[in-house]
Amino acid sequence: MLNRLAWLMLLVAFSARAADSPAVADARAMMTSGDYAPALQKIAQALALKTPTATAIRYDLFMLKGECHLSLKQSNLAIEAWENAIKTAATDDRRAIALAHELLVKRSQQFAYKPKSPAGKPLAPIDILEANSRKRAFAALLADELALIDPKVKTAMKAKSLPPILEAIKATSALMGLELAATGETAKSHEMLKSLTEQTRKLLAGVIADMNKRVTAIDKEASVFIEFWYDAYVPIANTARVQRERAWRRKGLTDAQLKELQTLGTTCDQIPSAIETITQALKSEGKELAPFAEDATRTRKEIARVLDVDYQQVFHTPPKK
Secondary structure, X not given: OHHHHHXXXXXXXXXOOHHHOHHHXXXXXXXXXXXXXXXXXXXXXHHHOOOHHHHHOHHHHHHHHHHHHHHOOOHHHHHHHHHHHHHHOOOHHHHHHHHHHHHHHHHOEOOEEOOOOHHHOXXXXXXXXXXXXXXXXXXXXXHHHHHHHHHHHHHHOOOOOHHHHHHHHHHHHHHHHHHHHHHOOXXXXXXXHHHHHHXXXXXXXXXXXXXXXXXXXXXXXXXXXXXXXXXXXXXXXXXXXXXXXXXXXXXXXXXXXXXXXXXXXXXXXXXXXXXXXXXXXXXXXHHHHHHHHHHHHHHHHHHHHHHHOXXXXXXXXXXXX
16 A cells, blocks of 8 residues: 555656645545545546646546556556546656656556566566556666667767657657656756757758858859840831840859759758657757747748749849949
């Protein structure tokens, strides 16, 4: 009983004052007594309410619901409850702890997590139903996930494009909840996310700067005025004669430049959605990336301007340099 109560204290530690709600307290008390069916009924009644107070405690209720279902060995229903907890979490930490529970159950078999065997040395499965052993299971899953994520992070830190970074960020975001559940803190995962955020910032800054340089160079080259001669018909009395006239027009875009600008435009279009996806994964860590979406939009408008120039326009007087 003490183990169960201790574990519940950890579950509700991430929900501010919502644990003081009578509905949450009653459901928790029933669950710690092993009365899972009455607890689930109490939770269902509370979840059906639509008041502001009821909305504020939905995360806690879903977390307790998942715990009840897991105790009843109803893993699919437990996962469903924790998925709802993820959706209703108001902070990164609460979302992370719910995600960690969902992941642990999915990675377990017969309600036990089997750690990866180092150097072929078999390790015994760890029970995930009891609080003490579940914490060890979280620690084992954390170690296994770190071993898988570390190569992804190393690749991302050398990446010249966003997909490898996004893959590493998503993996590391999932790691945060495991670290929180296993150790009570998120220092390691936060440090990894900080490094990945900085790499993303450097990459986006470099990509956008390079695109701006290319657009400026192409615009300058295509806007160079060239002189040419053409046959003009000059009216004389009732007739006309052909006279050679001098004129000027812009050099214009080559096929290669046109294709390059179109490619750069596509890249600009993709950057805001990529940043949105990365920011969703990073949560509060990713807010500093938002200005790059605006930069990409400005670059896209400049590309559109260069593409829309009328390069066939003829000037009959020397253009000003």
